[in-house]
Amino acid sequence: MQTFIRVVETGSFSAVARELQATQSAVSKQVAALERSLGARLLSRTTRSLALTEDGERYFEQVRRLVAEIAEAEGSLRKGEQQLSGWLRVAASVGFGRLKLLPLVNSFLAANPAVKIDLRLNDGFVDLVEQGIDVAVRIGELADSSLVARRIGTSRRALVASRQYLRSLPRALRQPRVPEDLLQLNCIVYTELATQNAWTFHAGPGAPVPAGTAVTIRAQGSLQTNSSEVIRAAVLSGMGVGFSPTWLFEDEMARGDLQVLLLDWPAPEIPVHLVSPSQRRQSAKVKAFAEHLVAGGV
Numbered sequence: 001m002q003t004f005i006r007v008v009e010t011g012s013f014s015a016v017a018r019e020l021q022a023t024q025s026a027v028s029k030q031v032a033a034l035e036r037s038l039g040a041r042l043l044s045r046t047t048r049s050l051a052l053t054e055d056g057e058r059y060f061e062q063v064r065r066l067v068a069e070i071a072e073a074e075g076s077l078r079k080g081e082q083q084l085s086g087w088l089r090v091a092a093s094v095g096f097g098r099l100k101l102l103p104l105v106n107s108f109l110a111a112n113p114a115v116k117i118d119l120r121l122n123d124g125f126v127d128l129v130e131q132g133i134d135v136a137v138r139i140g141e142l143a144d145s146s147l148v149a150r151r152i153g154t155s156r157r158a159l160v161a162s163r164q165y166l167r168s169l170p171r172a173l174r175q176p177r178v179p180e181d182l183l184q185l186n187c188i189v190y191t192e193l194a195t196q197n198a199w200t201f202h203a204g205p206g207a208p209v210p211a212g213t214a215v216t217i218r219a220q221g222s223l224q225t226n227s228s229e230v231i232r233a234a235v236l237s238g239m240g241v242g243f244s245p246t247w248l249f250e251d252e253m254a255r256g257d258l259q260v261l262l263l264d265w266p267a268p269e270i271p272v273h274l275v276s277p278s279q280r281r282q283s284a285k286v287k288a289f290a291e292h293l294v295a296g297g298v
Helices: 003-008 011-021 024-038 054-080 093-110 163-167 178-183 226-237 244-254 283-295
Strands: 041-046 051-053 084-093 115-121 135-139 148-155 157-162 187-190 198-201 213-219 223-225 241-245 258-261 271-278
Touching: 003 024, 003 051, 003 054, 011 024, 024 084, 024 163, 041 223, 051 054, 084 093, 084 283, 093 115, 093 135, 093 226, 115 283, 135 148, 135 283, 148 283, 157 163, 157 226, 157 244, 163 258, 178 198, 178 213, 187 198, 223 226, 226 241, 226 244, 241 244, 271 283
Parallel strands: 084 115, 084 135, 187 223, 187 241
Antiparallel strands: 041 051, 135 271, 148 271, 157 241, 157 258, 198 213
């Protein structure tokens, strides 16, 4: 049943074979055996695509709920035994996963030796159902209301540049006073945000305008990218100014390798959520993992 559900969700025998570390033939045989036991054809197969039959559609909706209930029941028993086990598939952006999540994954695995984690890092959009993800970290406002979400923290953004880059500028530009001054600098733009190159700042007490005034500029520069790791490397190598989460540069900021600009113009805080597909009940592993991240100060 689980194999059949994943074949439908991914639309691919080969994708499920990779998940299960099995052959495509073995996955196909499992689905065929299920069809034989039911005496009904569930999938219509062609060389290029898979589609549910009418019987398959009806069966899929019923069996997906059933499998979720079984997983919940098993999780409750394991929770009673104080023993979590099995695979947990976790997704996050590349930079956050490497710098913030991996240390907490390590400590979670140390505390739960029977658990295994499949950590999927990607800066682009990830379909949680299609990829079989149990829980994902999402930074920013949530657009998909169908997800089960829990806020676990806050991310702060800062305008940063290397001292090498600032030394290359005319003296008058090395300390921008207002967001509009950034239009004269080379801004490195991260394209995976919904706001794209719209950078918003709020005037603080030291700004030359009333406190709380919001100013948005359209950042321009010679480089834009969908990778937080490229943003990090470009800023550190002196290519320009980055407007990034502070966790991406925590060590460099602490050492003074980077300078934070526009201190009188802080950026709005961004929420950090853990999300799960609504059609999958949160297991004991997911709940325990969430508590671990909160305790770890994400």
